[in-house]
Amino acid sequence: MTAVDLPAVPRVLIAEADPWSRDLLKQVLLNVRCDARLDVCADGQQAATLLREKTYDLILADWELAGVDGLSLLRSVRQQRRSPALPFILLSSRNDSASVREALPLAPTAYLTHPLNMEGLTQRLQDLLLNEGESVYCEIPALAPGMTLPAFLERRREVCDGAPLRVDVKTAVQRSLGPEGLDLQQLEEQVRMDPQITAVLIAAANSAGYHGTPVQTLHAALNKLVPGQSMNLILGLALKHNVVLGDPGLLAYAERHWQLSEDSAEYARRLARMLELDHQRCYSACILHRLGDLALLRCLEDWRQAGGALDDEAIGEALDTFGAAYGSALRTRWRLPLELRQLIAATYSLEGGVYSREALVVNLATQMARLTEHEGLQELASSKTARLLKVGLSELTRVRKA
Secondary structure, X not given: OOXXXXXXOOEXXXXXXXXXXXXXXXXXXXXXXXXXXXXXXXXXXXHHHHHHHOOOXXXXXXXXXXXXXXXXXXXXXXXXXXXXXXXXXXXXXXXXXXXXXXXXXHOOOEXXXXXXXXXXXXXXXXXXXXXXXXXXXXXXXXXXXXXXXXXXXXXXXXXOOOOOOOOOHHHHHHHHEEOOEEXXXXXXXXXXXXHHHHHHHHHHHOOOOOOOXXXXXXXXXXXXXXXXXXXXXXXXXXXXXXXXXXXXXXXXXXXXXXXXXXXXXXXXXXXXXHOOOOHHHHHHHHHHOOHHHXXXXXXXXXXXXXXXXXXXHHHHHHHHHHHHHHHHHHXXXXXXOHHHHHHHHHOOOOOOOOOOHHHHHHHHHHHHHHOOXXXXXXXXXXXXXXXXXXXXXXXXXXXXXX
8 A cells, every 4th residue: 555545544454363462563553543444363273264355454463374384375365466465464483584584475464473572663664554654543532322330340351451561561671671682580570560461461361372381370471472572561551541640539549449459469478488488479369369440440430531420439339240250251261270360369368268378478468458557456366268378477477667
């Protein structure tokens, strides 16, 4: 496409097997053209079917698709001899010269290798989808007539994108970049208190493209993912709508939930270290245990921006009614490991008669985090959870003051 024949509203096909890479591509594209009509699929056969049924202005396809691979899709498109040629960005994990030579005769508009260069991809999309100096603004759709807040939240529960961001991701990434590239230890330190980033990286490290022992901690996720992919996923989160809450009332609720998550995670880490347990796993469970409430607050921001009325009472009622359900839906849809989900559940209550020591730790830690600074630890020290862990008042006091 050239500047004189750009479509008024482009139709774009994204074909990518990995769900988190697929979401990243979608967010980068919508950040360039928020009005684009998108078809997104996970396998080549579905992409081939869509190509027969619809006319596209741009295709982004991964070479390593199941069924019909991305190179075969490109070959099929070029055989149609469309003029001008349909823009086709071929993505691949193959960066060897033989693969490049195999693709070049089919004239891909761009051949981009994983992990993607976000700035380079953005520039490519701007060149293909925007006239020079042009930008596109998309208004937030108004609420449907008669839509109530409970009905809105029920509809959003299974499709919400998660929580708002607590961390300034661009700053976090910049602070983690050194002369030799991305410092994973520094990056972990920068983002470990952000529930959304933690959840996304753990989920991505457990996606179909990775095998082996399930990943349950941020540390393990960062070390399993390719460094560039971790950076892209984190930066991609900042492109999503409503990652920052604009309403002061919603932000105040979010601050309380963020602080509760961080306090409980820190107490769990200290307790687990004292008892020689897996402190990173306990930290992860606690930092994630308010993810549903935070995701709900983000959806309430959508409601407000779409014209819905919102006050403190409505926020509180929504959290009480939907917070737990949002958390459960996210953990299941993102396929967080069952063992981690069970540990997160233990932050709320202990069910059954046999508990792991990690479950007892996260349960006790969240109880500590809910205490006000003026409340003593005597009652908590005499609780069943503390007795099972054989943790007394002196140990709890040490954990609280550490």
